[in-house]
Amino acid sequence: MIEDSQNSRTNLSELGEFGLIDLLTKNLVVKLPSTIKGIGDDAAVLDFQDLQTLVTTDLLVEGVHFDLAYMPLKHLGYKAVMVNLSDVYAMNATATQITISIAVSNRFPVEALEELYAGIELAAKIYNVDVVGGDTTSSTKGLLISITALGSAPKEEVVLRSGAKPNDLLVVTGDLGAAYMGLQILEREKEVFKVNPNSQPDLDAYTYLIERQLKPEARRDIPPLLKKLEVLPTAMIDISDGLSSEIIHICKNSGVGVNLFEEKIPLDPAVISACEEFQLDSTTIALSGGEDYELLFTVSQNDYDKIKGNPHLTIIGHMTEEREGMHLITRGNTKIPLKAKGWNAMERDED
Numbered sequence: 001m002i003e004d005s006q007n008s009r010t011n012l013s014e015l016g017e018f019g020l021i022d023l024l025t026k027n028l029v030v031k032l033p034s035t036i037k038g039i040g041d042d043a044a045v046l047d048f049q050d051l052q053t054l055v056t057t058d059l060l061v062e063g064v065h066f067d068l069a070y071m072p073l074k075h076l077g078y079k080a081v082m083v084n085l086s087d088v089y090a091m092n093a094t095a096t097q098i099t100i101s102i103a104v105s106n107r108f109p110v111e112a113l114e115e116l117y118a119g120i121e122l123a124a125k126i127y128n129v130d131v132v133g134g135d136t137t138s139s140t141k142g143l144l145i146s147i148t149a150l151g152s153a154p155k156e157e158v159v160l161r162s163g164a165k166p167n168d169l170l171v172v173t174g175d176l177g178a179a180y181m182g183l184q185i186l187e188r189e190k191e192v193f194k195v196n197p198n199s200q201p202d203l204d205a206y207t208y209l210i211e212r213q214l215k216p217e218a219r220r221d222i223p224p225l226l227k228k229l230e231v232l233p234t235a236m237i238d239i240s241d242g243l244s245s246e247i248i249h250i251c252k253n254s255g256v257g258v259n260l261f262e263e264k265i266p267l268d269p270a271v272i273s274a275c276e277e278f279q280l281d282s283t284t285i286a287l288s289g290g291e292d293y294e295l296l297f298t299v300s301q302n303d304y305d306k307i308k309g310n311p312h313l314t315i316i317g318h319m320t321e322e323r324e325g326m327h328l329i330t331r332g333n334t335k336i337p338l339k340a341k342g343w344n345a346m347e348r349d350e351d
């Protein structure tokens, strides 16, 4: 977990917009050769030479995408960066720069925004990206954060969602469902806290799940790993909404179908035991939980030997002809249509 410190309260109006920008950006130093000019002019100047440029934006809204009751601001800053970098890595590219725009109500003290920026700074440092700009404005109510990430890659290495072919293998990194179960734990503790503010929750057993929710890590390691293995995916996407909805995106964009094998879906033991505790079906959670920020990709069958046995990669299915449809093959060998909202054991007969 990231440490938090929040003692004093300085009102935003004491600093004013420019004072605030100066305070928040004073520690942000640029380090990449592709950053020609960072913060401090009307626009940043970047130079990717002969590489292709990737651009992606996400907007996070308080009360919709995050709840400050259990999301410390430093974690929020870190996670907001991860969400964006994950989209760059999902193109098989290197993330290089980010811009940060915030709209903030005066209920937040300056120190809270410094916490937010401490998380952003930490993420930028660990992931080697430069913060090259942003915008700062007021909001009447909550906090909004919009981050734009830029990246670069040689033209021939960029991987779209649209290149999957029938018979390609479907591969996922890491394990699934933990971020969603972490959220369930945090929601439960929030309710307990409402009833008894003196309660001291013992969350040790849930460390992995809570970390996956509060401090996700984007898979920066995967594009270089694939390069080392000499594997160029035919299609790739990151898992923000849940496995099934991302598989459906690849299928629709590529004009293919899929057979996904329930028994192959990678689950951490902590997810399995939390699902038992909450009486949830772990397959449903992996399929629809979301926020795992793992990468999902397809590769040619010819690459099987390069992928198999790699501890970061699990083959979970294969692509089919489009007319064969998109299916989950259950442990009991039943074929169930895959839905964007995942698979629910109670809804077997609906399409």
Ligand code: ADP
Pocket: 021, 024, 025, 038, 039, 040, 041, 042, 043, 100, 101, 102, 131, 132, 133, 134, 135, 136
């Ligand atoms: P402008 O009037 O051109 O929009 P600003 O005064 O808003 O310029 O911003 C001054 C500089 O600070 C610009 O380089 C801008 O990109 C950067 N900046 C503004 N707000 C932020 C922020 N929240 N985070 C990082 N950089 C910021």
Ligand code: MG
Pocket: 134, 135, 136
């Ligand atoms: Mg501005």
